[in-house]
Amino acid sequence: MLTNDVLDKWDRESFFHPSTHLAQHARGDSASRIIAGARGSHIIDRDGNRILDGFAGLYCVNAGYGRREITDAIAAQAAQLSYYHAYAGHSTETSITLAKMVMDRAPKHMSKVYFGLGGSDANETNIKLIWYYNNILGRPEKKKIISRWRGYHGSGLMTGSLTGLELFHRKFDLPLSGVVHTQAPDFFRRDDLTQTEAEFVAQCVQKLEDLIAAEGADTIAAFIGEPVLGTGGIVPPPDGYWQAIQAVLDKHDILLIADEVVTGFGRLGSMFGSDHYGMKPDFMTIAKGLTSAYAPLSGSVVSAKVWKVLEDGTDENGPLGHGWTYSAHPIGAAAGVANLRLIDDLNLIENARTVGAYLKDGLVKELGSHPNVGDIRGDGMLCALEFVKDRPTREFFATDQKVGPQITASLLAKGVIGRAMPQGDILGFAPPFCLTTIEADEIITKTTRAVVEVLGKE
CATH class of the missing domain: 3.40.640.10 (Type I PLP-dependent aspartate aminotransferase-like (Major domain))
Structure with a gap:
């Protein structure tokens, strides 16, 4: 644990992070996530937490982690x-x-x-x-x-x-x-x-x-x-x-x-x-x-x-x-x-097509009628949900409510990484191509729970 504490200290003192709120990070106001390992569709942080990476890093670990x-x-x-x-x-x-x-x-x-x-x-x-x-x-x-x-x-x-x-x-x-x-x-x-x-x-x-x-x-x-x-x-x-x-x-x-x-x-x-x-x-x-x-x-x-x-x-x-x-x-x-x-x-492109469609269809089934889910969209192994205050009029939430980041944080607490996209309350997914239907079901279930936790039930 001492090594981890030292790493966190060094991180805040020495590491200039991209796309980061620099002041909050340097002060310790925001969480520091140090990744220690990964395999398949999951990453493992320094404390041993195994997290399903629903964004493949930054849409990039297509083949999955740990490929020898x-x-x-x-x-x-x-x-x-x-x-x-x-x-x-x-x-x-x-x-x-x-x-x-x-x-x-x-x-x-x-x-x-x-x-x-x-x-x-x-x-x-x-x-x-x-x-x-x-x-x-x-x-x-x-x-x-x-x-x-x-x-x-x-x-x-x-x-x-x-x-x-x-x-x-x-x-x-x-x-x-x-x-x-x-x-x-x-x-x-x-x-x-x-x-x-x-x-x-x-x-x-x-x-x-x-x-x-x-x-x-x-x-x-x-x-x-x-x-x-x-x-x-x-x-x-x-x-x-x-x-x-x-x-x-x-x-x-x-x-x-x-x-x-x-x-x-x-x-x-x-x-x-x-x-x-x-x-x-x-x-x-x-x-x-x-x-x-x-x-x-x-x-x-x-x-x-x-x-x-x-x-x-x-x-x-x-x-x-x-x-x-x-x-x-x-x-x-x-x-x-x-x-x-x-x-x-491994025929991973075909898997991206079929499991990606399964993921999107599952999200539509579970959240498609939720009054605050304005849109569920995607193609292949890309999918996003956009949240609105009022669906019939497509009124958006105020920016300072940070609905998208709240849902993303709730999802992470449940062990799944999605991405809060900029310029809107949007939750994005771009998993590794090796994603299984069991893992897709986990994303669907936990995303539904996160949405209900932040925005309430239908």
């Missing part, structure tokens, strides 16, 4: 070759193998993958390559990026600007110029409750057209979007949304970046969200599911159309001036190779 196939591959790679760079045409066996495996799974019109470390740096790479692309094509004015409110694309300078969540802009002087935002495809939060889904999609399309007209199509380089809004509330797109948006982008010669950091490699029950919703991206951002978070690795996947221009650019200007020291790190690549093989061998 992946950890052994990491150890073997570290022993054989712990590092070499990828600059100037250098490669390692694992980085080449992983690139081949990614491209075998990607939509057929995609061409090459550039490896980084995290989703934020992959999206920075995407924007930099898009600017380069338009400069090579002699279109130096075509540089603006359209993102969407409630979207999440990282927390760097450019990627934090692309992110459409106020928390990531406040007091950071973001968004930077050159990034503009359009309406989120969140049908539940539409202003006009009489709208049909088709009418709402038409409104989203019209707002995008209006924004393009106001900014000038000749100044807009790309549109970035998650196939399913993730941190913005786990919001699947309305029917026909991506086909309608794609038509607008094609008309105005605007590139599409599909941010697949959350959805890539099976979370929707399909290999990629782009396949799932019929998108045709020019860039795909990959990260979390690439290694199931056993090692940091990300990727920017570029289409054949884009790759040809990049090649032409280096013929004209010499080597591409972009790279990270740890691009295609062999340990990360070894984790990726083992992870993708394991997902195939």
